[in-house]
Amino acid sequence: MSIKKIDGNQFLALEEDEVTKLDEEAKQIPFKTAIVWKNVLMFIGWHIGVSLLMYYSNFGVAAGAHRLWCHRSYKATLPLRIFLMIGNCIAVQxxxxxxxxxxxxxxxxxxxxxxxxxxxxxxxxxxxxxxxxxxxxxxxxxxxxxxx
Ligand SMILES: [Zn+2]
Incomplete structure (x- = not known):
């Protein structure tokens, strides 16, 4: 096992002239921003999933814990009760x-x-x-x- 010696300067910000030099070098490198569609779709999916989970958990509390179990406003089948119970659990209330x-x-x-x-x-x-x-x-x- 080898231990790599860490350059203590790597944690410091660049001097202004070094920044300018890097910027000038970057202009010489042909580069075009390319979208990573896998990541874009993954982020969209996460946001949709979290939004759906939020609505599901709100529904579990409002329709389940509140209306069904607390006020007994209606009767529900076992599958619906299980569905509402899981939604209520996700809400962590x-x-x-x-x-x-x-x-x-x-x-x-x-x-x-x-x-x-x-x-x-x-x-x-x-x-x-x-x-x-x-x-x-x-x-x-x-x-x-x-x-x-
Ligand atoms: Zn109430």
Missing amino acids: NDIIEWVRDHRCHHKWTDTNADPHSTKRGFFFAHMGWLLVKKHPQIKTQGAKLDL
């Missing part, structure tokens, strides 16, 4: 049972300490701060009274 408990607490005890995202604790807390802190004990005690 706690498991379905905790999501349902928190949301039912929110509706039943709105703007009390048993409401996980009470607006009385401020705009940021109600929007997303509640996800960053431990829950008030009343959420667990009151939530335990709910039939989940």
Whole structure:
């Protein structure tokens, strides 16, 4: 195994005259920018995939955790429930049972300490701060009274 000695100057920026020299040399080299289509398609694919995943996870929360399991707004077949459950998991908004408990607490005890995202604790807390802190004990005690 050989150890390559590192030139300490390689981490320093070029002097201005060296930059000028490199620029002049570059003008002598015939070069035309060529698009790497494989990379372009890969980036487009990633963005489309992430966008679809975002819509899928939003759907899993809105149609699954919220409407189906929390409010029981409709009945769903097993394949649809599995589809919604996976979407909900991708959203990383706690498991379905905790999501349902928190949301039912929110509706039943709105703007009390048993409401996980009470607006009385401020705009940021109600929007997303509640996800960053431990829950008030009343959420667990009151939530335990709910039939989940
Ligand atoms: Zn609701």
